[in-house]
Amino acid sequence: MIANPAPLGLLAFGMTTVLLNLHNLGLYGLDSTILTMGIFYGGLAQVVAGIFEFKKGNTFGATAFTSYGLFWLTFVAINAGWVPASSDNIALGAYFAIWGVLTLFLFIGTLKGNRALQVVFLTLAMLFFLVAIKDATGMSDIAYIAGAVGVLCGSAAIYTAFGEVLNEQYGKTLLPLG
Numbered sequence: 214m215i216a217n218p219a220p221l222g223l224l225a226f227g228m229t230t231v232l233l234n235l236h237n238l239g240l241y242g243l244d245s246t247i248l249t250m251g252i253f254y255g256g257l258a259q260v261v262a263g264i265f266e267f268k269k270g271n272t273f274g275a276t277a278f279t280s281y282g283l284f285w286l287t288f289v290a291i292n293a294g295w296v297p298a299s300s301d302n303i304a305l306g307a308y309f310a311i312w313g314v315l316t317l318f319l320f321i322g323t324l325k326g327n328r329a330l331q332v333v334f335l336t337l338a339m340l341f342f343l344v345a346i347k348d349a350t351g352m353s354d355i356a357y358i359a360g361a362v363g364v365l366c367g368s369a370a371i372y373t374a375f376g377e378v379l380n381e382q383y384g385k386t387l388l389p390l391g
Contacts, residue, residue: 215265217381220374222262222278223333227370229255229285234340234363237356248289255285273322284312306349313341328391329373336366 229250236243259282266274290296291308299305320334343359346352376388 215268217377218262218265218269218278219274220377222259222266222274222282223370223374223377225254225258225262226278226281227333227367227374230337230340230367230370231364232367234360234367237344237360237363239357239360243292248293251285251289256282256289257286258282259285273319277319280315302348302351306345306347309341309345309348313338313345316341327373329369329376330390332369333366333373336362336369340366 229247232250233243233247235241236247259278261282263275263277263279263282266278291299291305316334316338320331320338323331323334340359340363343355343362347355347359372388373390376390379387380390
């Protein structure tokens with residue numbers, strides 16, 4: 214038997230998402246702090262969590278954590294200049310939109326789970342679609358709305374992880390997950 218890998222994946226996702234979306238709120242630029250967090254915590258830690266979800270036989274967790282871990286690695290590759298830069302904002306919008314479609318599909322899977330996880334996936338789908346619209350249309354004001362939704366999304370993931378860890382550790386509900 215292995216420990217529950219979901220809290221690690223949720224924390225890696227949530228903390229990295231909050232950090233990026235504080236940027237979207239305009240508090241600071243997209244710099245090495247966000248990109249490094251995206252590689253190692255948002256990226257690699259989620260892939261590891263996803264692999265352990267495979268080992269547990271959890272198809273949903275394996276698909277979600279591995280996919281979003283690899284999202285962070287592609288996001289960093291695009292923004293750190295590891296690949297030739299694209300000047301096509303429509304392509305970047307499509308990139309975020311397709312992640313939104315995947316997330317909407319996974320949200321449907323959360324309807325059999327707890328409410329906290331539903332909030333994470335619903336707000337993440339909204340975030341991806343908002344960023345897709347911003348990039349495809351050039352409407353930069355949407356970045357602020359996306360930032361607020363992203364901070365909510367990441368915070369919900371962090372709360373869910375804390376709930377899973379503390380509820381298991383104490384053998385009772387300290388943080389309700391719904």
